[in-house]
Amino acid sequence: MKLADRRKRRRFLARMFGATAATTLAGCNQLSLTSWAPKVLDSAEKLSQGAANLFARKAMAQEFSPADLSPTFRSNGTREPNSDAYRQLAGGGFAAYRLQVGGLVDIPTEFSLDQLRALPARTQITRHDCVEGWSAIAKWKGARLSALLQSVKPQSRARYVVFYCADPMENDGTDLYYESVDLDDAYHEQTILAYELNDQPLPVPNGAPVRLRVERQLGYKHAKYVLRIELVESFAKIAGGRGGYWEDQGYQWFAGI
Amino acid sequence: MEAQAPAVPIAGGYLYRRHALPVRIMHWINVVALTILLMRGLGIFNAHSALYWGKSSYTGRPALLVMTSIEDKDGQPIGVTTVLGHTFDTTGVFGLSKDRDGELADRGFPWWATIPDNLWLSMSRSWHFFFAWLFVLNGLAYVVYTVVSRHLTRDLVPTGNELRGIGASIREHLRFHHAEGEAAKRYNVLQKLAYLVVIFVLLPLTILMGLAMSPWFDGVWPGWVDLFGGRQSARTIHFICAWLIVLFVAIHVFQVIITGLWNNLRSMITGRYRVTAVSNEVPDEAR
Numbered sequence: 001m002k003l004a005d006r007r008k009r010r011r012f013l014a015r016m017f018g019a020t021a022a023t024t025l026a027g028c029n030q031l032s033l034t035s036w037a038p039k040v041l042d043s044a045e046k047l048s049q050g051a052a053n054l055f056a057r058k059a060m061a062q063e064f065s066p067a068d069l070s071p072t073f074r075s076n077g078t079r080e081p082n083s084d085a086y087r088q089l090a091g092g093g094f095a096a097y098r099l100q101v102g103g104l105v106d107i108p109t110e111f112s113l114d115q116l117r118a119l120p121a122r123t124q125i126t127r128h129d130c131v132e133g134w135s136a137i138a139k140w141k142g143a144r145l146s147a148l149l150q151s152v153k154p155q156s157r158a159r160y161v162v163f164y165c166a167d168p169m170e171n172d173g174t175d176l177y178y179e180s181v182d183l184d185d186a187y188h189e190q191t192i193l194a195y196e197l198n199d200q201p202l203p204v205p206n207g208a209p210v211r212l213r214v215e216r217q218l219g220y221k222h223a224k225y226v227l228r229i230e231l232v233e234s235f236a237k238i239a240g241g242r243g244g245y246w247e248d249q250g251y252q253w254f255a256g257i
Numbered sequence: 258m259e260a261q262a263p264a265v266p267i268a269g270g271y272l273y274r275r276h277a278l279p280v281r282i283m284h285w286i287n288v289v290a291l292t293i294l295l296m297r298g299l300g301i302f303n304a305h306s307a308l309y310w311g312k313s314s315y316t317g318r319p320a321l322l323v324m325t326s327i328e329d330k331d332g333q334p335i336g337v338t339t340v341l342g343h344t345f346d347t348t349g350v351f352g353l354s355k356d357r358d359g360e361l362a363d364r365g366f367p368w369w370a371t372i373p374d375n376l377w378l379s380m381s382r383s384w385h386f387f388f389a390w391l392f393v394l395n396g397l398a399y400v401v402y403t404v405v406s407r408h409l410t411r412d413l414v415p416t417g418n419e420l421r422g423i424g425a426s427i428r429e430h431l432r433f434h435h436a437e438g439e440a441a442k443r444y445n446v447l448q449k450l451a452y453l454v455v456i457f458v459l460l461p462l463t464i465l466m467g468l469a470m471s472p473w474f475d476g477v478w479p480g481w482v483d484l485f486g487g488r489q490s491a492r493t494i495h496f497i498c499a500w501l502i503v504l505f506v507a508i509h510v511f512q513v514i515i516t517g518l519w520n521n522l523r524s525m526i527t528g529r530y531r532v533t534a535v536s537n538e539v540p541d542e543a544r
Contacts, residue, residue, distance in 0.1 A: 028293065028372045032380045044387040052473045059476035070315035127313055127488060129472045131378065133305035134314040135488050216473040250379035256473030257386065 038250070049254040052216075053184075061190055061215035064125045064137050073138040073197060075205030076130060078177070081167035081225055089166075094209040099193075103162070103230035106153035113195065113209055119143035119151075122192050130219040131251065139199065140213050142192030149186060149231075158231035161186040162238060163212055166225035169245055179223040180235050180243040180253075181214050190215045193226065218255035220246045273442065275530035280408065283399045284525055290392040291506070293384060295499055296372040299365075300381035306352070306365025308496055312487030321493060324365040326353035334361060393464060399456075412444060413453055419446040435516045442532060448512075455505050459498060466495035 031037040081087075089097055094113055102108040111119075123141040149161070165177040185191055194213045195202050202208045207224025214221050221244070235241065240248025247253045276284075306324040309316070323339045324347070336352025338345050349355070354367040357374050368374035373381070403409040419426075426446045429435070436445060444452070468474045469482045469491035485491050513521045524530035 028384065029374070032373060032377070032384075038380070038383060041383040041387040044383070044390045047390050048386060052471075056473060056477045059473070060479065061472055062475045062479060062482065064312065068312050068316075070313050071317050072315065074315065127472070129470070129488065130305070131382075133302065133492060134307075134309075135312070136315045137313045216476060218472065246379075250383075252379075252382065252386075257471040 042252070045252045045254050048257045052254070052256045056216075057184065058188075059216070061126055064127065066125065066139070068137045069125065069198070070136040070138060073128070073136050073206065075203075076132075076219065078167040078169075078224065079205045081165075082171070083166060083168055083173060086166040086225065090204060090208065097209050099210060099226065100228040101148065101152050101230075102228070103232055104155040104158035105231050106155060107151070109152050111148070116143045116148075116193060116195060116210065120147040122190065123196075124190055124192070124213075124215070126190070126213070126215045128219055128222070131246075131255070138197055140192065140194040141196035141199075142194035142210070142213060144189070145191045145193060145212075146187040146189075148193065148229075154183075154231050157233045159183060160232050160235055160243070162230045162232055162235060162243075163223040163226050164228040164230065165223050166227050175239075175245070177223060177225070177245045178239060179212065179221055179245070180232075180238075181212075181217075181221065185214050185216070188214070188216070216256050220244070220251065221255045270531055270533035272529040272531050274528050275442070275524040276528050277406070277408070278528065279398075279402050279406075281525055281528060283395050283402070286391065286395045290388045290395065291502065293372065293388045294392060295503065296370065297381045297385040297388070298499055300371035300373065300376070301378065301385060302496065303365040303371060303376055304378045308493045309489040310486060310493060311489050312483065314489050324352040326363040334363075389464070389467065396460060396464075413449055413456075415446045415449045419449070422446060423450075433515060435512075438533060441516075442530070451505065451508075455502070459501055459505070463495060463498035463502065466491045466498060470495065 097113055099111040099116065100108075101111065120143070121141060122144050123139065125137065125139045127135050127137045129135045145161070160180045160182055162180045163178060165179075167177045169175040169177055181191070190213070192213050193210050194207075195210050197203065197206050202211060207222075207226075210226050211224040212222050212226060232238070235243040239245070242248050243253045244251075307314070307320045308322040309318075309320050311318065314320070319342065320339070321341060324336070325339075326334050326336050329335045334353055335346055336348040336350070336354060338347040338351045347353075350367055351365060353361060353363055356362045356364075356368045362368075364376065371381075372384070403413070423446050429445075430447055435441070436443075466485065469485060470488060472488075475482050475488065482488055482491055485494060520531050
C-alpha cells in the first residue's frame with residue numbers, strides 16, 4: 001500500500017472514531033429524552049432489586065457505635081414545611097398531631113404522639129446515605145412500623161405502604177412530599193417511625209414530629225413530616241404514579257443502591 | 258535479544274487469528290460500558306463534589322477532596338479544589354467552569370467530562386447502573402470464557418522464565434522497543450501482568466466499592482464495608498479506581514498506537530493480526 005493511501009486511511013479512521021464518539025455521547029443526551037430509553041435503562045433497577053432480595057432480603061442495615069456519630073446531623077431538602085397547617089401544629093408543640101392510618105386496613109386508626117411512643121420502640125445508630133453521595137451517622141428512636149401495622153390489621157390485598165407528608169415541594173404550597181415502601185421493608189425490624197434524633201425530640205429541620213427510617217435505602221425514601229399512612233394495592237394512581245415525590249422526578253423507586 | 262542485530266521486516270508475513278470472537282465482542286462492550294460508566298459516574302460525583310475517608314462524611318475530620326466555588330477578594334467567583342488540605346485555584350476546570358453555552362456554573366467536573374452535560378442525577382444513576390450490570394455480566398462471561406478456553410493459562414499467566422525477564426522487559430518498554438515477527442504473537446510479561454492486575458484486581462475492586470456504597474448490600478455481611486474504611490472510604494476508592502482504569506486505558510491505547518494501530522485494531526475487530534517476517538527470525542520451535 002502506498003504511503004499516501006495509508007495516510008488517507010488513517011485520517012478516515014481517525015474521523016470515523018471521532019464521529020462515532022461524538023454521536024455516541026450526544027446520543028446519550030438525546031436518548032435520555034425519549035420515552036423508551038429510560039424504560040430500558042430502568043430494567044437495571046429490577047435487576048438491582050432482584051439481586052438485593054436474593055442476597056439480602058432479610059438483612060439488617062449496618063449499625064454503628066456512639067463513637068461513629070456525626071457531630072451534627074445535617075438537614076437536607078425541606079428545612080421547614082411551608083404550610084400554615086404545619087406551622088400551627090409546630091406552634092402547639094405537636095400536641096394536636098394525629099397520624100392517620102388507613103387504606104386497606106380493617107381498623108383505620110389515628111395515633112397521637114403519646115400513642116406512638118407507647119408502641120414497641122427501637123433505638124438504632126445508623127448511617128443516612130443521601131442519593132447525592134454523602135453519609136451521616138445518627139441515633140434514632142421510634143415506633144416499629146410493624147407493630148403499628150399489626151394494630152390496624154392490614155387486608156390481604158395490601159402490597160405497599162404510602163407515607164403522605166406535610167411539606168409542599170412547590171412554592172405555592174402544592175405537590176406534597178410522599179413516599180412508599182413494600183411490605184418487606186414495612187415489616188423490617190429496623191423500619192421505624194422516628195420521633196427522636198440523638199436522644200432529643202426530632203427537630204423540625206429533620207422531619208418533626210415523625211419521620212420514616214427505612215435503613216437499607218437512600219435518604220429520599222426516609223419521608224419526613226409524616227401525617228398520614230395508607231396501605232394500597234398499587235401506587236399507580238397516586239400523584240405521578242411512581243411511588244414517591246422524587247420517583248415522579250425520575251429517581252428509582254428501589255433506592256437500596 | 259539485545260545482542261541481536263536490529264530486526265528488519267521483509268516483504269510478506271502472514272495473518273494469524275489473534276483474538277477469538279468472544280474476546281473481541283466482550284472487549285468492545287467494555288469500551289462502551291466503561292466510557293459511559295466513567296462519564297455518568299463523574300456526573301453523579303458532581304451532585305456532591307467532595308470525597309471523604311471513613312464511615313460517614315461528617316466524622317469531625319476534613320474532607321480529602323473538595324471541588325467548590327468561592328468568591329475571591331474582589332468578589333469574583335473562582336473555582337477551588339482542596340486536596341488533603343492544599344487548596345488550588347482551578348477556575349475553568351474544577352469547581353467553577355463554563356457550561357456548554359458559555360455560562361459560568363458551579364460544578365465539580367466540567368461539562369465535557371460528564372454525561373449529561375448538566376446535572377441530572379437521576380438520569381446519570383439510571384445509565385450508570387444499567388451499564389454497571391452490563392459490565393458485570395460481561396466481566397463474569399469473560400472470566401468463565403477465559404478459564405474454560407484456557408485463554409487465561411495459555412496467553413495471560415506469565416511463565417517463570419518470563420517473570421525472570423521482567424527487568425529486560427521494563428528496559429524494552431522504557432525505550433519504546435516492542436516485539437516483532439513471531440515474538441509479537443505473544444503478550445510480553447509486563448503486558449500480561451498489567452492485564453491480570455486490571456482484570457482480576459482493579460475492575461473487581463471498582464465493582465465491589467460500588468456495591469459498598471449501597472446501603473442494602475452493606476447488610477449482606479455485617480461490617481464488610483468497614484474492612485475498606487467505611488462507606489465514604491469506599492466511595493473514595495471507587496473514584497480512585499475509576500482514574501486508575503483511565504490511566505490503564507491511556508497506556509493501553511498508547512501501546513496500541515506505537516505497536517501498529519491498524520494491525521492491532523484489525524486484530525480486535527476481525528481477529529486477524531499480521532505477523533511480519535523478520536530477517537533474523539528464529540523459528541518458534543527452535544527457541
